[in-house]
Amino acid sequence: MTTITENSIPTPRRGIRDEMVAFVIMTALLLVVPLTGVYPFFVMQALCFALLACAFNLLIGYGGLLSFGHAMFLGSAGYFTAHALKVWGFAPELGILVGVAGSAVLAVVTGLIAIRRQGIYFAMITLALSQLLFFVYLQTPFTHGEDGIQGIPQGYLFGLFNLAKPTTLYYVILAGFLAGFLLIYRTINSPFGEVLKSIRENEQRAISLGYKTDQYKLLAYILSGTLAGFAGSLKVFVAQNASLTDVHWTMSGEIVLITLVGGLGTLFGPVVGAFVIIAMQQYLAGFGQWVTVIQGAIFVICVLTFRRGIVGEIAHYFKRSL
């Protein structure tokens, strides 16, 4: 049986060099964005989704666990950060800390429940858990139900950087994205990451080698959920609102779509996928529900003919590791 990630090329020395080159190119491109006149709001939004998808990809691409509820981390962290900034008047760095800590706690609790089942059941359980949270947020007063939390003050990061200025905000978001990306890169290439990959390839064998696979999976889930929460906290500063849309199952589906289009189990795939999908949504915004239909069609096409995704296909063609 083929596993969900066909992009599992072993990483020799040359692979790491390829990844370094690609990382430098990506960072250079992202650094010059404000000079090019590209709409910074679009790029910031795409960066938040890129980080979110990278966190999701850590779980499925390297741990083989498909979470269909990752929107719960995006939305929860968004609510926590928004509440801390607006109601408690926290500084941005503390607001982000509240969001990240909250999603870490959420990841521990949901992770302990979800990892009790494998494969297809894991996907259904995470979906059900996020739907549970959706209804909780619909009813608790602090989220303001259908309206969401709006008009969130952006404030001064560390008392120095004015986040209301688009260029400053852009570089702060970029720094956050790069920090998260490097943390994921480090995790994948650590001994922990290697064990994770071995669990994905053959869990029984990993168990027989003496690894407590449940602990590895739980740790990967917590790390993934926390980083997804970090993306949600950053997104609050860009969108200046926190709403039910971000906790809904359609958002979880979008995260899966972004990663699938970019390439499951590739390092840069989720980033490419985020820019492609967010750009598509921008251009097709006027077409109403046809966007949903097109997203569905992309799902179908990707699964049937294009399982490696954009970056996966490129890496496969050039026999590189990306």
Add this chain to the structure above:
Amino acid sequence: MNYQALFAQLLVGLINGSFYALLSLGLAVIFGMLNIINFAHGALYMMGAFAAYFLLNVAGIGYWPALILAPIAVGIFGMILERTMLQWLSGLDHLYGLLLTFGMALIIQGVFQNYFGSSGLPYAIPDELKGGVNLGFMFLPIYRGWVVIFSLIVCIATWFVIERTRLGANLRAATENPTLVRAFGINVPRMITLTYGLGVGLAALAGVLSAPINQVRPLMGADLIIVVFAVVVIGGMGSIMGSIITGFALGIVEGLTKYFYPEASNTVVFVLMVLVLLVKPSGLTGRAA
């Protein structure tokens, strides 16, 4: 305690339980043969309701023929999906089936939303089932009673076909070892297609039954399917009877919650799922997976 209200909520619970049972039954049958969790199940349930609506408003065909024609039409549509798309996934990871059917659900629901918006279209209760009877302790609308009893009959019939007939025996054998069953000269790929059609037809039947109660809406199956997933996690997919009993039982629990603590009625099934996972991770009737 207000017994009238309590029994009314119990009845609503039983009706929802009927839909949970019909849908989770179809999911279990499909998963057994195709190894696919059919995310499009909710969308196909919705198509069943719309099929009944079209039959009435375009062709003038009423409720009773629709009860048979709509599941057949949607079942054929499902079989086309299986032949053109799902069959190419055999041998791949289960998760691809989930992703593919999720995409199909988005397409189907998106198309219907484009043409019909998000509001509900009315579908009248057939004349024969209008009105109600006073049972003394409660007032029973005849249509609602009919939905519960008819669903129960369909569920038991499905169980009988799969567990007690030769056809069902072939089906169960093909689930266990398709290669060996093919060696006996049974056309397993055709059987898989028909199984998918059967599962989808059950979903469409639930859609027709719900049309007069819940109105016909493009997103009527979208949230329902997530609850049904939780039902499947609770019950496990190993046993047909298990799916039926779990479906009805959870409907009743939901109905009771609506009476005693309405704020939790949306979430009670998910909370139960968490409790079951903590106590018995393999589900109430299922084998560990």
